[in-house]
Amino acid sequence: MSTTPAVGAPPAGRRGAGTPHKDRPTRPVGRRLPLLLILPTLVLLVVALGYPIGWQLVTSFREFGLLQQFGAPPAWVGLDNYRSLVTDPELWQVVVRSLVFCVVTAVLTVLVGGALAILMNALDRLPRLILQVSLLLAWAMPVVASMTVWIWIVDWRRGLLNWLLTRVGVEAAQGHNWLSQPLSFLAVACVIVVWMSVPFVALSIYAGLTQVSAEVIEAATIDGASFLQRLRHIILPLIAPVLSIVILLQLIWDLRVFTQIKVLQDAGSVANETNLLGTYVYQLGTGKGDFGSASAVSVFMLVLTVALSWYYVRSLMKEDS
């Protein structure tokens, strides 16, 4: 599908490039060349993302349930899907749960990641290298593989966590199933997501910290600034750009968390009480076959993400120009 335009592009491109070639060997080469170069990208994105987004938008204004799956024409229902969602207490629970999960996880990630970055900055070379390699290992783990390990660790029968807790005297931990209660389920999910996300945050902030000149810090120390004062008045302002991007990315990523929740649910929990936005849409769409509502929630997620991403995209654009 994507190969057609790529194959078609070169001859036309060469034609465009050939004519002005003699008198002007450099750019501008035919005006059409750059457009031909981005054509494959455009076709691919329109087909694989643009069309689904459009379909989703349209379907979110339609009645599209099981009947329509079997051929009944989807009727226009205007804002009905949105209306019934907004008045649906379950959706609100999911939205609130997702937002709380997202904020708590992102804040924890950035706090831990920031602390580790400061630690790395203060370390000698060898221990720093060991810490970095260890973080990279955790970062490199494929999500599903990490999930199987963590599920094995928190397994209620033979898991390491319960053994450890029992050893230190928490008798109640023996045979306790952490995934069966919504709150402890989400706490487990939060720990796992923090574990996965901290390496990126820590290493990014550390990269920012290495740009802070040691002389400035030393001067401030000599002038009698305490660690907290140095952190607040010198380090934080200097690493503010990287910090804000990292926080933003964590918020966006933790809002869309799906794999971790889905796989934890598979390990045995009540899906209805642990759903976040992603798994909720999945359940609406593939479970109940209610594509109209699923599309409406998806549109909501997309709008939220685009709004959150705007600042990030702008800051990247600055770098581009």
Place this chain on the structure above:
Amino acid sequence: MRRSRTSRTLLTVLALAVALLWAFPVYWMLNSAFLPNVVLQSTTPTFLPFGGSVDNFRVVVTDPAFVQALAVSLVVTLTTVVAALVVAFLGALAISRFRFRGRASFVVALLLIQMLPAEGLFIAQYKMMSSLGLLNRSLGLAVLYTAAVVPFTIWMLRGFVAGVPADLEEAAMVDGLSRTRAFLKITFPLLAPGLVASGVYAFLQAWNEFTVALVVMTEEQARTLPLWLRGFVQASASRETDWGQVMAASTLVALPVIVFFLIVQGRMSSGLVGGAVKG
């Protein structure tokens, strides 16, 4: 900065403790993968894989379901890598070598698209694939993956393309090479590291992806490796699990990823945070 010896020792100890904590799940996976089920089922955990064997790996590798999932994953991943590199390379060339009308909007669109959550799209992608008859087909999944990785791949590659001075190419053209030959002889070899890094990025994304695969690969024979791994978790909900085998399976899926990841990590994170780090 000078610090007293005790505070340095304390920091080192703290760092080693954190390092241990963070790498532990990875270690636990490896450790359990080598231990027989009898040992894992005992009430006290075994922390070192002494007396272990590769039996778990042998069982997993000879499982036809694994071989099938591996084949699907390989086809989907390799198709994605090749397609993404071709498409993204052309796109990167356009945005780093030419100033054309619509360039800025194109770049903004790329960056925004790169942020779109698969979870906000997969229902529609499922419907599209099912109406095209591409459900459970490697080609269909590869197209979705390619579209998902191309924006960031262009963004990553554009730095490499811009890093190769156009003057060099022009000098070669003055020396009598055609534009195409100048490009192939001069620019392309210089781009190799960028292409490798971007290719590995596409590989990691496609190899690890779970969400979209879960939705469009509904049949057992069409499962990718992550979906196959998830099958173990589902089974563990209802009956006693042979965790040694699950961990061996996870290790097999994770191993190529860890190796490749360590190669490109620097490139990827600098692409994500961009100029913010350089200050």
